[in-house]
Amino acid sequence: MGLSALTISEASTLLDKGEITSVELSQACLNEIEAARELNAFSWLDPDLVMEQAKSADKQLSNGNTSSLCGIPIGIKDLFCVKGSPTQAASKILEGFKPEYESTVTQKLKDAGSVFLGKLNMDEFAMGSSTEHTVYNPVISPWRSKGSENPLTAGGSSGGSAAAVAADLCLGALGTDTGGSIRQPAAFTGVVGLKPTYGRCSRWGIVAFASSLDQAGPFARSVEDIALLLEVIAGYDPKDSTSYKGEVPQYSKCLTSDVRGKKIGIPKEYRLDGMPGEIEKIWEEGKAILKDAGATIVDISLPHTKFALPTYYVIAPAEASSNLARYDGVRYGYRAALDSNTNIVDMYKRTRGEGFGAEVKRRVMIGTYVLSQGFYEAYYLRAQKIRTLIKKDFEDVFNGGVDAILTPTTPSPAFALGEISDDDPIKMYLNDVFTVTVNLAGLPGISVPARLDSKGLPLGLQLIGRPWEEGDLMNLAQSIESNVQFNHKPKRWW
Amino acid sequence: MGLSLDEARNVAHLARIHVEESELPDIANELSVILDFMEQLNEVDIEGVEPMTSVTPMKLRLRKDKVTTGGEKDLILSNAPLPEQGFFSVPKVVE
Numbered sequence: 001m002g003l004s005a006l007t008i009s010e011a012s013t014l015l016d017k018g019e020i021t022s023v024e025l026s027q028a029c030l031n032e033i034e035a036a037r038e039l040n041a042f043s044w045l046d047p048d049l050v051m052e053q054a055k056s057a058d059k060q061l062s063n064g065n066t067s068s069l070c071g072i073p074i075g076i077k078d079l080f081c082v083k084g085s086p087t088q089a090a091s092k093i094l095e096g097f098k099p100e101y102e103s104t105v106t107q108k109l110k111d112a113g114s115v116f117l118g119k120l121n122m123d124e125f126a127m128g129s130s131t132e133h134t135v136y137n138p139v140i141s142p143w144r145s146k147g148s149e150n151p152l153t154a155g156g157s158s159g160g161s162a163a164a165v166a167a168d169l170c171l172g173a174l175g176t177d178t179g180g181s182i183r184q185p186a187a188f189t190g191v192v193g194l195k196p197t198y199g200r201c202s203r204w205g206i207v208a209f210a211s212s213l214d215q216a217g218p219f220a221r222s223v224e225d226i227a228l229l230l231e232v233i234a235g236y237d238p239k240d241s242t243s244y245k246g247e248v249p250q251y252s253k254c255l256t257s258d259v260r261g262k263k264i265g266i267p268k269e270y271r272l273d274g275m276p277g278e279i280e281k282i283w284e285e286g287k288a289i290l291k292d293a294g295a296t297i298v299d300i301s302l303p304h305t306k307f308a309l310p311t312y313y314v315i316a317p318a319e320a321s322s323n324l325a326r327y328d329g330v331r332y333g334y335r336a337a338l339d340s341n342t343n344i345v346d347m348y349k350r351t352r353g354e355g356f357g358a359e360v361k362r363r364v365m366i367g368t369y370v371l372s373q374g375f376y377e378a379y380y381l382r383a384q385k386i387r388t389l390i391k392k393d394f395e396d397v398f399n400g401g402v403d404a405i406l407t408p409t410t411p412s413p414a415f416a417l418g419e420i421s422d423d424d425p426i427k428m429y430l431n432d433v434f435t436v437t438v439n440l441a442g443l444p445g446i447s448v449p450a451r452l453d454s455k456g457l458p459l460g461l462q463l464i465g466r467p468w469e470e471g472d473l474m475n476l477a478q479s480i481e482s483n484v485q486f487n488h489k490p491k492r493w494w
Numbered sequence: 495m496g497l498s499l500d501e502a503r504n505v506a507h508l509a510r511i512h513v514e515e516s517e518l519p520d521i522a523n524e525l526s527v528i529l530d531f532m533e534q535l536n537e538v539d540i541e542g543v544e545p546m547t548s549v550t551p552m553k554l555r556l557r558k559d560k561v562t563t564g565g566e567k568d569l570i571l572s573n574a575p576l577p578e579q580g581f582f583s584v585p586k587v588v589e
Contacts, residue, residue: 096573096575097573098572098573099573100566100569100570100572100573197550198549198550199550199552212548212549238557241554241555242548242550242552244550244552304538306534307534307535307537307538309531310531310532310533310534310535311535313528313531313532314532314535321509325510328510329575330574330575330582330583330584331570331573331574331582332573332574332575333573333575334575335575335576338585340585342585343585343586343587344584344585344586344587345510346512346585347584347585348510349507349510349511349512350512352509352510352511352512353511353512353513354512356511361509361511361513362521362524362525362528364509364511365502365505365506365509365511365521365525366525366528366529367509368505368508368509369505369525369529370532372505372508379532379535381545382535382536382538382540383532383535384545384546384547385538385540385543385544385545385546386535386538386540386543387545387546387549388543388544388545388546389538389540389543391546391549423520423524424527425524425527425528426527426528426531429531440549441549442549442550467550
């Protein structure tokens with residue numbers, strides 16, 4: 001096993017003891033990334049910059065930097081502004097954009113001494129569930145169905161982050177989750193992914209998609225690593241007016257796997273007609289594991305669940321149409337080439353028509369429509385009211401003493417690239433059916449690998465927690481993790 | 495609910511996105527499918543329900559009204575596609 005396949009906690013121990021250096025570890029990752037170009041997981045990287053940071057981390061380690069992330073190579077989704085590095089949100093409209101500032105969460109990672117490996121591929125502006133809607137080439141999952149060479153999706157929108165962690169190209173990665181964009185790709189690739197409570201991590205310096213739903217979060221190969229990453233990236237930031245002022249616990253110190261006495265809710269509305277038997281099976285297994293570990297399993301109801309997807313597909317595009325209004329060809333990024341007689345409105349339209357991909361245009365237009373005069377109340381205001389009801393469903397359950405909710409992460413295993421056609425957006429949206437509710441209610445959610453299905457593809461279980469209770473949630477997730485012992489890796493074909 | 499070609503053209507204009515006339519039927523179609531999907535929301539009784547304005551119960555904080563940054567013209571213009579003489583540039587907007 002190469003160094004890049006270590007977990008963060010393993011690598012951190014070896015770095016602290018001086019048994020390996022960050023230069024060796026980072027070089028191992030660079031070699032793996034080079035060998036895995038076919039996966040299209042990374043969209044940009046600069047090996048010199050990586051080595052410079054690794055050398056600096058080694059110096060910090062010898063000077064006694066005790067952060068568990070010091071010297072650890074981490075990949076960053078292309079949605080985060082990293083000073084001086086191209087940041088394109090996988091869109092043509094941000095071609096050539098190099099931010100002059102750093103996002104708060106990536107700054108925190110740098111301050112801890114971690115090594116920024118490069119930018120990770122994604123769906124354009126985080127809109128998608130397959131990382132096919134990207135200005136770069138689509139991400140190809142390191143996983144393949146048994147006996148098949150058909151390329152599969154790594155999920156989306158943070159597909160590059162998931163593929164990179166699953167294929168051992170980096171030790172951890174950052175993604176963002178607006179409707180499931182961390183948890184769904186984590187489930188598809190057999191890694192752990194956490195979406196924190198809305199407000200737990202600063203959104204400052206992250207390219208905005210839907211501001212009331214967006215949240216940054218980590219990908220890693222163990223729950224403990226997720227805790228190590230979260231305790232660094234979480235925290236109050238005066239630059240984000242919605243960031244949470246409460247204290248950030250040292251999550252890695254509270255992981256005990258002790259879940260005795262916890263009450264776990266099983267929502268009946270998540271049992272979908274036509275759900276594959278294997279999804280049903282992992283759900284049952286998850287329940288049994290938590291029950292054996294001493295938790296109580298109770299049936300619950302979240303009555304507005306079925307309205308979550310249509311609510312999301314009003315609210316998210318509405319916010320996106322407003323956030324993406326800034327891409328006008330004037331201040332940054334792409335501008336259409338035009339003759340000198342073109343008026344300003346045509347300049348905007350041409351720039352946006354050429355700069356945005358099909359799915360982004362679709363969502364901006366839907367968002368514009370639901371916010372336009374005469375339709376605002378029928379769509380947007382109604383959706384905001386239903387969002388209140390969806391959140392109340394969760395509040396009622398938590399007030400009834402439930403500590404966390406267990407569901408499958410996705411309604412199916414990973415699908416083939418190109419399998420869900422562009423003419424059927426709703427089919428793609430259905431991928432998020434178990435995850436969007438969590439964003440609408442602002443709750444924390446985590447996906448942990450459960451098992452491989454009969455075709456050899458990973459399936460994930462999702463745990464949904466109370467607001468700000470990420471620690472409790474990771475504890476439950478670790479209980480599942482240590483029972484399942486999911487130590488499958490994709491068989492290397494690249 | 496089907497979107498007419500005129501409605502699709504208008505929404506593209508409002509969104510400031512150029513679309514070719516030949517693309518309009520497909521766009522109208524795709525948007526109609528999504529709007530149809532949203533029709534389910536009409537089944538919900540929303541009488542007396544407050545629209546959500548903040549997903550976490552927090553008050554928007556106020557800060558001191560003081561200048562914290564500024565004087566960074568070159569940095570700000572460094573990403574502009576066509577800066578001119580220290581300004582952003584746009585096509586002529588007044589005759």
